[in-house]
Amino acid sequence: MAYYKFLGSQYINSLLEGQFWFGRLRYYQMLEAVTQNQWIGDINEGCAINLIDHVVVQAGDGQDAIRSRLAEVGVRVDANASWSFSDIHSISHLDCFVFSVSRGELGLLTSSMCSPDKPDYAYNACVRISGLRSLAHTIWHEGVLSHNGQRVSDAFWPPITDRVSYSSNVVNVDIAASRPRQASPFIKSPIYSAQSEVRIVLIPRQTIDRDHVAISSVAATRYLSRQFCGSAAQPGLSQTSAQILENLRRVVAAAQRELEGVDRIQPEMLRDRATLRMHMEDVSRRREEILAPYETKMAKLYWELRQTGEEYRDDRMDMRLIILGHHGSPAYMLPAVEWFLATHR
Numbered sequence: 001m002a003y004y005k006f007l008g009s010q011y012i013n014s015l016l017e018g019q020f021w022f023g024r025l026r027y028y029q030m031l032e033a034v035t036q037n038q039w040i041g042d043i044n045e046g047c048a049i050n051l052i053d054h055v056v057v058q059a060g061d062g063q064d065a066i067r068s069r070l071a072e073v074g075v076r077v078d079a080n081a082s083w084s085f086s087d088i089h090s091i092s093h094l095d096c097f098v099f100s101v102s103r104g105e106l107g108l109l110t111s112s113m114c115s116p117d118k119p120d121y122a123y124n125a126c127v128r129i130s131g132l133r134s135l136a137h138t139i140w141h142e143g144v145l146s147h148n149g150q151r152v153s154d155a156f157w158p159p160i161t162d163r164v165s166y167s168s169n170v171v172n173v174d175i176a177a178s179r180p181r182q183a184s185p186f187i188k189s190p191i192y193s194a195q196s197e198v199r200i201v202l203i204p205r206q207t208i209d210r211d212h213v214a215i216s217s218v219a220a221t222r223y224l225s226r227q228f229c230g231s232a233a234q235p236g237l238s239q240t241s242a243q244i245l246e247n248l249r250r251v252v253a254a255a256q257r258e259l260e261g262v263d264r265i266q267p268e269m270l271r272d273r274a275t276l277r278m279h280m281e282d283v284s285r286r287r288e289e290i291l292a293p294y295e296t297k298m299a300k301l302y303w304e305l306r307q308t309g310e311e312y313r314d315d316r317m318d319m320r321l322i323i324l325g326h327h328g329s330p331a332y333m334l335p336a337v338e339w340f341l342a343t344h345r
Contacts, residue, residue: 025094
């Protein structure tokens with residue numbers, strides 16, 4: 001069976017000329033968190049979610065294996081300490097860049113990847129690839145990064161090429177008996193199985209803080225041939241960064257107005273600890289209710305702004321998007337947005 005790269009027709013010529021776009025898994029996590037796009041975006045991209053119901057660790061040298069497994073999910077226990085843990089929910093991520101293709105019968109793949117039922121995500125062009133592993137190694141040996149001219153082999157470890165396995169990223173782990181699952185770029189939810197995906201994965205030698213890397217390799221074009229191409233979509237109207245920033249400020253101001261007075265403490269509450277605790281719990285619940293719709297709006301506006309230029313990318317905000325995608329509200333977006341706006345006037 002052949003390999004096929006489905007894409008928008010506006011990108012097909014640059015690919016056939018040797019411009020290969022690799023996407024960072026973190027970008028696809030944020031994409032689903034903000035847009036709810038579960039065809040290109042995936043909040044669990046490159047994640048392993050280990051659920052540990054209960055584990056007891058005793059002091060001494062007899063449980064080194066359990067300590068080692070707990071350390072793999074971010075829980076470190078000193079050899080002289082005894083601990084009991086319950087309901088551990090560990091999410092680990094792999095930082096890498098992927099070039100995705102599909103493998104299978106062209107008619108079936110086209111019906112999935114170019115479906116009119118997904119007008120926002122459907123592709124209308126396709127490139128046939130002969131020899132995916134040869135393509136991967138040619139890109140690695142002969143390609144250069146378009147943004148800085150660095151050789152791909154200097155920036156990345158050798159490529160890994162494999163099929164995607166479609167299964168849950170979430171596993172229940174008996175940490176006393178087995179190791180936790182490791183994050184992998186080759187495991188995706190079954191809801192994506194129609195894509196029949198095969199990936200070239202590049203793991204950076206050092207962190208590359210970009211959503212995508214463009215790799216130029218004319219030599220790799222010998223493995224490519226045009227399969228079909230529709231008409232290019234017309235670009236829609238978009239707002240300027242200044243307009244998006246102003247809209248973000250308005251949303252923040254509206255949220256702040258609704259929060260005014262919510263956490264006010266009456267003097268008589270200070271006399272009784274139980275009353276004060278109940279009030280603070282009610283305040284926390286009320287804040288979450290108020291902020292939930294605003295967090296969604298703030299996330300979407302930040303995402304729009306982020307697409308307008310590198311200067312608007314912010315690690316704190318990116319992490320809030322991922323938290324919002326994994327856990328929903330509260331993602332404590334408001335303080336991060338307030339700080340972001342203070343630094344982008």
